[in-house]
Amino acid sequence: MNFDLEMTDNKIDTYKNLLLRRDSLKKEGDLVWLEYVRKFGNLIEELMKIKIECIALKKKIAYCQAKQNRNEIIVASEMEFEIETELADYYDELGKILFIKNSEGTTISDYEFLQIKRLYRKIAMMIHPDLHPELFDKFEIADLWNKAKNAYLSNDYEQLKETEFLIIQEIKNYSDTAENCEIENIDAKIENLRKEIEKIISSDPYKYKFLLENTKFMEEERNTIKNETEQYRQYIEELNKLFSKFTITEVLN
16 A cells, blocks of 8 residues: 555654544544445344354353253253353444444535544644643543544534634643654554554455445345355254253253
8 A cells, every 4th residue: 555645754744644544544434334334234134133143052052061061950041141141242233233224324525524534633633642642641631632533433523613622722721742742663653553554444344435336246245145144044053953952941940
Protein backbone atom coordinates (compact mmCIF):
# COMPACT_ATOMS: atom_id res chain seq x y z
CA MET A 1 0.00 0.00 0.00
CA ASN A 2 1.40 3.42 -1.01
CA PHE A 3 1.13 6.05 1.67
CA ASP A 4 2.61 8.91 -0.35
CA LEU A 5 -0.38 11.08 0.56
CA GLU A 6 0.52 10.71 4.22
CA MET A 7 4.27 11.08 3.81
CA THR A 8 5.98 14.42 4.45
CA ASP A 9 9.53 15.51 5.22
CA ASN A 10 8.50 15.98 8.83
CA LYS A 11 8.15 12.75 10.81
CA ILE A 12 5.67 14.28 13.24
CA ASP A 13 3.43 15.37 10.36
CA THR A 14 3.73 11.90 8.82
CA TYR A 15 2.76 10.35 12.14
CA LYS A 16 -0.23 12.70 12.50
CA ASN A 17 -1.47 11.98 8.99
CA LEU A 18 -1.17 8.22 9.41
CA LEU A 19 -2.87 8.39 12.79
CA LEU A 20 -5.85 10.27 11.39
CA ARG A 21 -6.00 8.02 8.33
CA ARG A 22 -6.14 5.00 10.66
CA ASP A 23 -9.02 6.54 12.61
CA SER A 24 -10.85 7.44 9.39
CA LEU A 25 -10.48 3.92 7.98
CA LYS A 26 -11.78 2.42 11.21
CA LYS A 27 -14.90 4.54 10.96
CA GLU A 28 -15.36 3.69 7.27
CA GLY A 29 -15.06 0.01 8.21
CA ASP A 30 -17.81 0.43 10.81
CA LEU A 31 -20.06 2.09 8.24
CA VAL A 32 -19.38 -0.66 5.71
CA TRP A 33 -20.24 -3.27 8.35
CA LEU A 34 -23.54 -1.52 9.07
CA GLU A 35 -24.37 -1.54 5.37
CA TYR A 36 -23.33 -5.19 5.03
CA VAL A 37 -25.58 -6.27 7.91
CA ARG A 38 -28.51 -4.31 6.52
CA LYS A 39 -28.13 -5.98 3.13
CA PHE A 40 -27.66 -9.54 4.45
CA GLY A 41 -29.42 -9.17 7.82
CA ASN A 42 -31.88 -12.08 7.59
CA LEU A 43 -29.27 -14.50 6.30
CA ILE A 44 -26.71 -13.43 8.91
CA GLU A 45 -29.29 -13.75 11.67
CA GLU A 46 -30.15 -17.29 10.59
CA LEU A 47 -26.47 -18.23 10.34
CA MET A 48 -25.59 -16.79 13.74
CA LYS A 49 -28.51 -18.55 15.45
CA ILE A 50 -27.53 -21.92 14.03
CA LYS A 51 -23.88 -21.31 14.95
CA ILE A 52 -24.92 -20.60 18.53
CA GLU A 53 -26.99 -23.80 18.51
CA CYS A 54 -23.93 -25.76 17.40
CA ILE A 55 -21.72 -24.16 20.02
CA ALA A 56 -24.31 -24.91 22.71
CA LEU A 57 -24.51 -28.57 21.66
CA LYS A 58 -20.73 -28.94 21.65
CA LYS A 59 -20.53 -27.45 25.13
CA LYS A 60 -23.32 -29.74 26.38
CA ILE A 61 -21.56 -32.80 24.97
CA ALA A 62 -18.30 -31.76 26.68
CA TYR A 63 -20.20 -31.09 29.92
CA CYS A 64 -21.93 -34.48 29.83
CA GLN A 65 -18.75 -36.32 28.94
CA ALA A 66 -16.93 -34.75 31.88
CA LYS A 67 -19.78 -35.66 34.25
CA GLN A 68 -19.89 -39.19 32.90
CA ASN A 69 -16.13 -39.62 33.31
CA ARG A 70 -16.55 -38.68 36.99
CA ASN A 71 -19.58 -40.98 37.37
CA GLU A 72 -21.74 -38.00 38.28
CA ILE A 73 -25.44 -37.52 37.53
CA ILE A 74 -26.17 -35.12 34.67
CA VAL A 75 -28.92 -32.72 35.78
CA ALA A 76 -30.60 -30.84 32.94
CA SER A 77 -31.24 -27.58 34.85
CA GLU A 78 -27.66 -27.39 36.10
CA MET A 79 -26.29 -28.09 32.63
CA GLU A 80 -28.55 -25.49 30.97
CA PHE A 81 -27.58 -22.81 33.50
CA GLU A 82 -23.87 -23.38 33.01
CA ILE A 83 -24.07 -23.49 29.21
CA GLU A 84 -26.29 -20.40 28.95
CA THR A 85 -23.79 -18.49 31.07
CA GLU A 86 -20.98 -19.49 28.73
CA LEU A 87 -23.04 -18.41 25.69
CA ALA A 88 -23.67 -14.87 26.99
CA ASP A 89 -21.08 -13.27 24.70
CA TYR A 90 -22.52 -15.02 21.63
CA TYR A 91 -26.02 -13.79 22.45
CA ASP A 92 -24.67 -10.27 22.90
CA GLU A 93 -23.16 -10.44 19.42
CA LEU A 94 -26.43 -11.71 17.98
CA GLY A 95 -28.24 -8.88 19.75
CA LYS A 96 -25.98 -6.34 18.06
CA ILE A 97 -26.71 -7.87 14.66
CA LEU A 98 -30.46 -7.79 15.30
CA PHE A 99 -30.28 -4.18 16.45
CA ILE A 100 -28.47 -3.11 13.28
CA LYS A 101 -30.72 -5.21 11.06
CA ASN A 102 -33.92 -3.79 12.53
CA SER A 103 -32.81 -0.18 12.86
CA GLU A 104 -33.49 2.28 10.12
CA GLY A 105 -30.24 4.10 10.68
CA THR A 106 -29.33 7.59 9.60
CA THR A 107 -27.90 8.51 6.22
CA ILE A 108 -25.81 11.55 5.46
CA SER A 109 -24.65 13.12 2.22
CA ASP A 110 -21.06 12.98 0.98
CA TYR A 111 -20.75 16.69 1.76
CA GLU A 112 -21.92 16.18 5.36
CA PHE A 113 -19.55 13.23 5.77
CA LEU A 114 -16.65 15.38 4.52
CA GLN A 115 -17.55 18.21 6.90
CA ILE A 116 -17.64 15.80 9.84
CA LYS A 117 -14.35 14.26 8.81
CA ARG A 118 -12.64 17.65 8.52
CA LEU A 119 -13.93 18.81 11.89
CA TYR A 120 -12.83 15.59 13.58
CA ARG A 121 -9.37 16.02 12.04
CA LYS A 122 -9.17 19.55 13.45
CA ILE A 123 -10.15 18.35 16.93
CA ALA A 124 -7.77 15.39 16.77
CA MET A 125 -4.89 17.71 15.93
CA MET A 126 -5.68 19.65 19.11
CA ILE A 127 -6.20 16.87 21.67
CA HIS A 128 -5.76 13.36 20.21
CA PRO A 129 -4.28 11.34 23.11
CA ASP A 130 -1.56 9.86 20.90
CA LEU A 131 -0.47 13.35 19.84
CA HIS A 132 -0.95 15.12 23.17
CA PRO A 133 -0.61 12.59 25.99
CA GLU A 134 0.45 15.45 28.28
CA LEU A 135 -3.14 16.75 28.23
CA PHE A 136 -4.78 13.54 29.39
CA ASP A 137 -4.14 13.92 33.07
CA LYS A 138 -6.84 16.60 32.79
CA PHE A 139 -10.29 15.09 33.29
CA GLU A 140 -11.97 17.81 31.22
CA ILE A 141 -9.83 17.10 28.16
CA ALA A 142 -10.35 13.33 28.39
CA ASP A 143 -14.10 13.83 28.73
CA LEU A 144 -14.25 16.19 25.74
CA TRP A 145 -12.21 13.75 23.66
CA ASN A 146 -14.70 10.97 24.40
CA LYS A 147 -17.57 13.27 23.44
CA ALA A 148 -15.81 14.19 20.19
CA LYS A 149 -15.21 10.52 19.33
CA ASN A 150 -18.82 9.59 20.01
CA ALA A 151 -20.12 12.49 17.92
CA TYR A 152 -17.76 11.54 15.09
CA LEU A 153 -18.83 7.89 15.11
CA SER A 154 -22.51 8.93 15.26
CA ASN A 155 -22.15 11.42 12.37
CA ASP A 156 -23.45 14.12 14.69
CA TYR A 157 -22.01 17.31 13.19
CA GLU A 158 -23.79 19.69 15.56
CA GLN A 159 -22.55 17.82 18.64
CA LEU A 160 -19.05 17.73 17.18
CA LYS A 161 -19.19 21.48 16.54
CA GLU A 162 -20.32 22.17 20.10
CA THR A 163 -17.57 19.93 21.46
CA GLU A 164 -14.99 21.75 19.33
CA PHE A 165 -16.04 25.06 20.92
CA LEU A 166 -15.70 23.60 24.43
CA ILE A 167 -12.30 22.13 23.56
CA ILE A 168 -11.02 25.47 22.31
CA GLN A 169 -12.16 27.15 25.53
CA GLU A 170 -10.67 24.43 27.71
CA ILE A 171 -7.37 24.14 25.89
CA LYS A 172 -6.61 27.82 26.49
CA ASN A 173 -5.91 26.81 30.08
CA TYR A 174 -3.14 24.51 28.88
CA SER A 175 -1.65 26.52 26.03
CA ASP A 176 1.88 25.91 27.24
CA THR A 177 1.47 22.13 27.14
CA ALA A 178 -0.73 21.94 24.05
CA GLU A 179 2.13 22.63 21.66
CA ASN A 180 3.50 19.72 19.66
CA CYS A 181 5.95 17.80 21.78
CA GLU A 182 8.57 15.26 20.84
CA ILE A 183 7.06 11.82 20.23
CA GLU A 184 9.08 8.95 21.62
CA ASN A 185 9.94 6.03 19.31
CA ILE A 186 8.28 7.84 16.42
CA ASP A 187 9.82 5.62 13.71
CA ALA A 188 8.42 2.47 15.32
CA LYS A 189 5.03 4.16 15.82
CA ILE A 190 4.90 5.21 12.17
CA GLU A 191 5.70 1.67 11.06
CA ASN A 192 3.07 0.22 13.40
CA LEU A 193 0.46 2.61 12.01
CA ARG A 194 1.29 1.59 8.46
CA LYS A 195 0.85 -2.06 9.40
CA GLU A 196 -2.42 -1.32 11.18
CA ILE A 197 -3.75 0.56 8.14
CA GLU A 198 -2.77 -2.31 5.85
CA LYS A 199 -4.62 -4.73 8.11
CA ILE A 200 -7.77 -2.60 8.18
CA ILE A 201 -7.87 -2.22 4.41
CA SER A 202 -7.28 -5.90 3.69
CA SER A 203 -9.73 -7.37 6.23
CA ASP A 204 -13.48 -7.59 6.80
CA PRO A 205 -15.50 -5.52 6.78
CA TYR A 206 -13.52 -2.80 4.99
CA LYS A 207 -12.74 -4.95 1.95
CA TYR A 208 -16.49 -5.09 1.22
CA LYS A 209 -16.53 -1.32 0.66
CA PHE A 210 -16.27 -1.56 -3.12
CA LEU A 211 -18.29 -4.76 -3.44
CA LEU A 212 -21.64 -3.99 -1.85
CA GLU A 213 -22.93 -2.37 -5.03
CA ASN A 214 -21.65 -5.23 -7.18
CA THR A 215 -24.57 -7.47 -8.21
CA LYS A 216 -22.36 -10.50 -8.83
CA PHE A 217 -20.67 -10.18 -5.44
CA MET A 218 -24.01 -9.78 -3.68
CA GLU A 219 -25.35 -12.99 -5.20
CA GLU A 220 -22.13 -14.90 -4.45
CA GLU A 221 -22.16 -13.66 -0.85
CA ARG A 222 -25.79 -14.74 -0.38
CA ASN A 223 -24.93 -18.20 -1.68
CA THR A 224 -21.85 -18.38 0.57
CA ILE A 225 -23.90 -17.56 3.68
CA LYS A 226 -26.65 -20.01 2.67
CA ASN A 227 -24.09 -22.79 2.07
CA GLU A 228 -22.42 -22.16 5.41
CA THR A 229 -25.80 -22.26 7.14
CA GLU A 230 -26.62 -25.60 5.49
CA GLN A 231 -23.27 -27.04 6.60
CA TYR A 232 -24.05 -26.05 10.18
CA ARG A 233 -27.48 -27.70 9.90
CA GLN A 234 -25.83 -30.96 8.90
CA TYR A 235 -23.32 -30.60 11.72
CA ILE A 236 -26.16 -30.11 14.22
CA GLU A 237 -27.63 -33.46 13.17
CA GLU A 238 -24.32 -35.16 13.99
CA LEU A 239 -24.04 -33.37 17.31
CA ASN A 240 -27.60 -34.30 18.30
CA LYS A 241 -26.82 -37.96 17.70
CA LEU A 242 -23.82 -37.70 20.05
CA PHE A 243 -25.80 -35.77 22.66
CA SER A 244 -28.67 -38.27 22.63
CA LYS A 245 -26.36 -41.00 23.97
CA PHE A 246 -26.11 -39.37 27.39
CA THR A 247 -28.59 -40.06 30.19
CA ILE A 248 -29.87 -36.79 31.56
CA THR A 249 -32.23 -36.35 34.51
CA GLU A 250 -34.60 -33.41 34.78
CA VAL A 251 -34.27 -32.99 38.55
CA LEU A 252 -31.77 -34.08 41.18
CA ASN A 253 -33.44 -36.27 43.83
